[in-house]
Amino acid sequence: MFAYTIRRFLTLIPMILIMTFLIFLGMDLTPGDAVSFMASPEAMANMSQAQLAQLRESLGLNDPFFMRYLTWLGGVLHGDFGYSLTSGVPIKDIVLSRIPATLELSVAALLISTFLGTILGLVSAVRKGRPVDHILTITGMIGVSIPEFFLGLVALLLFAINLNWFPIGGRLRPEYTVYWDHMKNLILPALVLGVTMTAGVMRYTRSSMLDTINKDYIKTARSKGLPEWRINLVHGFRVALTPVVVLIGFRLPILIGGSVVIEQIFQWPGVGNEFLGAVRSQNYPLVMMIALFSVFAVLIASFIIDLLTAALDPRVQLD
Amino acid sequence: MDSDVLVRVKNLQTFFYQNGRCNKAVNGVSFDIKRGKTLCVVGESGCGKSVTASSIMQLLPELSRIEKGSEITYFSEKGEIRIDQQKRNGKVMRSLRGSEFAMVFQDPMTSLNPVYTIGYQLAENLQYHTPLNRKERKKRSVGLLRDMGIPLPEERVDEYPHQFSGGMRQRAMIAMAMACNPKVLIADEPTTALDVTIQAQVFDLIMKLKKDRNTAIMLITHDMGVVSELADDVVVMYMGNVVEAGTLEDVFRSPSHPYTVALLRSIPILGKGRDQDINPIRGVTPDPYDRPSGCQFAPRCDFFKEGVCDKCMPDATSLSKTHSVRCWKFVGGSGYGN
Numbered sequence: 001m002f003a004y005t006i007r008r009f010l011t012l013i014p015m016i017l018i019m020t021f022l023i024f025l026g027m028d029l030t031p032g033d034a035v036s037f038m039a040s041p042e043a044m045a046n047m048s049q050a051q052l053a054q055l056r057e058s059l060g061l062n063d064p065f066f067m068r069y070l071t072w073l074g075g076v077l078h079g080d081f082g083y084s085l086t087s088g089v090p091i092k093d094i095v096l097s098r099i100p101a102t103l104e105l106s107v108a109a110l111l112i113s114t115f116l117g118t119i120l121g122l123v124s125a126v127r128k129g130r131p132v133d134h135i136l137t138i139t140g141m142i143g144v145s146i147p148e149f150f151l152g153l154v155a156l157l158l159f160a161i162n163l164n165w166f167p168i169g170g171r172l173r174p175e176y177t178v179y180w181d182h183m184k185n186l187i188l189p190a191l192v193l194g195v196t197m198t199a200g201v202m203r204y205t206r207s208s209m210l211d212t213i214n215k216d217y218i219k220t221a222r223s224k225g226l227p228e229w230r231i232n233l234v235h236g237f238r239v240a241l242t243p244v245v246v247l248i249g250f251r252l253p254i255l256i257g258g259s260v261v262i263e264q265i266f267q268w269p270g271v272g273n274e275f276l277g278a279v280r281s282q283n284y285p286l287v288m289m290i291a292l293f294s295v296f297a298v299l300i301a302s303f304i305i306d307l308l309t310a311a312l313d314p315r316v317q318l319d
Numbered sequence: 320m321d322s323d324v325l326v327r328v329k330n331l332q333t334f335f336y337q338n339g340r341c342n343k344a345v346n347g348v349s350f351d352i353k354r355g356k357t358l359c360v361v362g363e364s365g366c367g368k369s370v371t372a373s374s375i376m377q378l379l380p381e382l383s384r385i386e387k388g389s390e391i392t393y394f395s396e397k398g399e400i401r402i403d404q405q406k407r408n409g410k411v412m413r414s415l416r417g418s419e420f421a422m423v424f425q426d427p428m429t430s431l432n433p434v435y436t437i438g439y440q441l442a443e444n445l446q447y448h449t450p451l452n453r454k455e456r457k458k459r460s461v462g463l464l465r466d467m468g469i470p471l472p473e474e475r476v477d478e479y480p481h482q483f484s485g486g487m488r489q490r491a492m493i494a495m496a497m498a499c500n501p502k503v504l505i506a507d508e509p510t511t512a513l514d515v516t517i518q519a520q521v522f523d524l525i526m527k528l529k530k531d532r533n534t535a536i537m538l539i540t541h542d543m544g545v546v547s548e549l550a551d552d553v554v555v556m557y558m559g560n561v562v563e564a565g566t567l568e569d570v571f572r573s574p575s576h577p578y579t580v581a582l583l584r585s586i587p588i589l590g591k592g593r594d595q596d597i598n599p600i601r602g603v604t605p606d607p608y609d610r611p612s613g614c615q616f617a618p619r620c621d622f623f624k625e626g627v628c629d630k631c632m633p634d635a636t637s638l639s640k641t642h643s644v645r646c647w648k649f650v651g652g653s654g655y656g657n
Contacts, residue, residue, distance in 0.1 A: 059401040081649070085480065097430075126360075152426055215429065216424060216426065216430040217429065217430055217431055217432040218420075218429070219378055219424070220424060220430045220432070220492075221432070221443075222416070223416055223417065223421065223424075223441060223449065223496075224416060224417035224421075224444045224447070224495065225378055225412075225413045225415065225416035225417035225418060225424040225444075225447055226413070226417075226443065226447060227413060227447075228408055235432055235435075236590055238434060239432065239433070239512060298489055312434065313434055314433070314434060314479045314481070315433055315434070315479070315481050
């Protein structure tokens, strides 16, 4: 297991290098001067053309492309992500200030969708063809097809405006003193995001579970006289879970990237919201950096998925 | 009541319902499994051998049903149990499976759960049918593997099925089946997925267990060679019916049903060379949804007689105390003309 972990971890390095290269290439191709996001705007405003040229030279901007990439990569590795074009704030500070909100929302939604999705999927598979299965199937279909912005708006209208149970949007307010005040802001977006993700997990769990309970070893388990719950949970669900873990794992990147739509609707001050703003104002460095974070999240997620798959399925490590 | 009889199957009918059609997979099968004896069930693919076995274990797929009028009686130490009347996965069936009845399946590659160790899957059986605690179960599992001739059982007990070879897996399956000393071991083509040398080893093992533990064995196979080696009693099935039944002697020395005769004639003899005459049975098995109206074998039978064989399926005729056959040839006054 240890050797496998190390081996798998080492494969991350070339992938990260390739991704950073592509992102740097993207940034290089975008309009605007590189100086503008390597030096802060305040400093730039007080400079003459000659000074700027000198700055370019001293910053190494006239170097060959590959050299510049290495310099930039060195900066990134040291936590220097450049500056936002619009506000002049270091990108690192912007992203760091947004990540807690995004993490909070995403983790809540991920937990909701994982628990609801796997349990309902399991119930649906075990009760295949019964009323419960039909109801869950129809709900699942609706859930998969309803876009999250629509569900978000309906939820806002119903629970925040008409029923007035929850605040309309935002995350923190100065007058909040107890944690519950804050929770009230979280519940609605987390539920909407969670429920939209639940449908997919549920359908996937159901089909994976149905696939598993038709396997020969389920018949073997039954021939040993085991009770049905044990056959379904210990022999069926445990095996059926592996592909579901992969599906859930690939949702981990929203932990960093944030859900653009939901964050926008609920005015949630997360990374997704910032991303949308950056795209609107053509703030390329910021867009690219958020993309880099997302890429990083995807790579880490696939790393975690591989470890989990190996833990769940003893056949994996040998391959 | 014959005290030798352990399981009596009488007029078993198991039908499958799918897409609004009914497949009479097993249609009126009767036989006895005798205490400590080996019963071989032979027949070609799709003749209902496996369905019969699954019916005894109540391990049928969802869309199938044991019909009214069928009787499967288990003569246990505590009295008779009518298996056909039990709830499919109910308490009685669960307590019988794994402890009194055990089953070994065709393909050991797929019949073990890939994510649990052999030891875990073995101990599971013991957990539900014996009062042993965790430590004792582990010890017993190791002992069982040793009994099955698996080398280094202390180490192999903690390995996963994919670390076992095919033959070893089947041994592990048999260990699992024998864990609680069952009265009946149903082996559904246990060697079909294994190569020939391993086949012999697995059969040796099964026969040794039969002798040591007095386990009755119901062996499903389509290998006549295996039947002649191992069987005490033989049941020949065709299209969901038992066409001939008797002791090994009865069926192999004086095969009576044209299907049995044809089946025995179609076996190539090892050592006779490539020029020997092999007589395959002509035609193919009929579509189970479009069965012949009379005797199921009639369309392929060399002794087919119009007006007799295509009317209806004959009842079983006794040729001796142990030997019976379902063929119009042996029914007196049937118009067959004997």
